[in-house]
Amino acid sequence: MHNKEFIEVYLRQKGASRTVVKPYPFLWHWLLKSNGKPCLFESPLKLFFKELFLGTVFWGGFMWLIVWRSQEPSINNLYMSLLFGFLSGLGLSLEVLYYSRKLKITSSWAEWLKEHDLAE
Template structure:
């Protein structure tokens, strides 16, 4: 079992949401050898990533399936932005509350305290 898999399993046993035990799925993780789980990322960074990527992906999907057949409106753009900001807020709040519950401050300190270094 690799270290990342063991850390995910350990966090799941501590009661962490499964989605927070995996790295954020972006091109940024391609350039990192050992990406951190979402739980250890900055909530502000996760908010902006989810807001931008969520709005773009959801807006693109909606345009491909429904919006191309409707008259264009600024409200469609507002809907996509609302979706991205809402999901970004939910992710950031989820990370903040989980960090507070488990008393996690930083990735390096948690690795040291949990004897993963």
């Protein structure tokens, strides 16, 4: 088992959700097989803005492809995309904040790896 897999299993056993032990953005790290740090060690504010942007763009693009393309353009479509990005960003950042407090994680990713003898 590689360090990345071990860390994910370890954090899941401690009580973290599957979402916060994966690197963000989830899909890109999965496709590229990247060893990014888990969301748990990211700043909740930084994750909020990333998800606000990506959620808005992907939701708006998806909805345009499926539904809005056949409709007349409306500012409400933009508002709905922004609302989706805002709510998904808020949800992700609150989840990361909750689990980082629950697991008492106060150190950075590099410091946490050193504390647990898992330096990469």
